[in-house]
Amino acid sequence: MLTRSNKDIFVRGFAKALEEKWQVDVQLKGRDSDEGVSIFAHKLVLASRSEVLKKILELDEFKAPSQPVEPARPSQQKGRRGVGVGPIVSFEKKMITERPKKKIRKNPKTFCCRGHYVMLKRSCETVTFSELKHEELEALVKFIYSDGSKLSAKAKEHVRSLYVTADKYEIPHLRDLCRNELVKSLNLSNALEVLELSLIPLDNALHDAAFSYIIKNLKTIVNSLEFKLFANRNTDLTVEIIRAFMARRNIYY
Structure with missing residues (x-):
């Protein structure tokens, strides 16, 4: 034992x-x-x-x-x-x-x-x-009572809501851990949502990571329904993405 x-x-x-x-x-x-x-x-x-x-x-x-x-x-x-x-x-x-x-x-x-x-x-x-x-509140409370060294499996399931909560209640360490998890778990289906999340409030580290991922995979992301909905909600940000993509393309071609 x-x-x-x-x-x-x-x-x-x-x-x-x-x-x-x-x-x-x-x-x-x-x-x-x-x-x-x-x-x-x-x-x-x-x-x-x-x-x-x-x-x-x-x-x-x-x-x-x-x-x-x-x-x-x-x-x-x-x-x-x-x-x-x-x-x-x-x-x-x-x-x-x-x-x-x-x-x-x-x-x-x-x-x-x-x-x-x-x-x-x-x-x-x-x-x-x-x-x-x-369930999100339960994950938050368990983190508060933990040693804070890492996110639990349940906290990772609710990482987006905990990221926002950490900023709202001024728990910087939890926000840092959530940011790291969001960056590590970036994929084609969540990158746009993470980019939006980085704007409330503005988090340059998370924004840059999500933005770069989207630019690298824009050919695939641009054909998705999520991108169409994203563009309707964020016209200025969509223009920035297209410009950055074109600038990157000109460098390589």
Whole structure:
């Protein structure tokens, strides 16, 4: 049986806390997440990886992880409130109160205060990422909790959306890894889409790689339906491609 090295155990510390849902204090949802399905995470870890998420989690709605101790009461739930910050479009704060069991003294979450048994009422916010599907959000969270050395197989499946997300939430290292994967996986069917992707925002390295690939393979790409649709959306860029192709052709002939 394989045993983990001390380094592996150390590096996987955050990932293990995510898997075990240890001391989680925020729930994350994608735009298509099913009812009752969310990803539990830690505000501290999210804030340490992304300046944008840090600013969002510093809002008053997110600052207090727990409420003062008070007598146990039936469950109650507050309604939704919008948070107008960046791409986060919805915020929900759920108040979770558990009733003491019959054997109160054995319940570790029950406390005795001046002869009255009370329970700690916890709050757990829910943040919805409207621009990400649930699987894309899951890949993003797993990367945040990883050692960041490489993209997982799932992250590579959603590399285009993660590339945009990395820029939006200011996670430069993730953007670098996504760029490398996009360049490495350039082919006839995706080169035009990658070129468009490099413009929002402008990424010279990705743009140059995609542009050069298209010029080299324009004789094949120009006959595709994708090129026709691309030309309708990007007339000026199409002119640049044709000019570059003709200039390259004049050099060789």
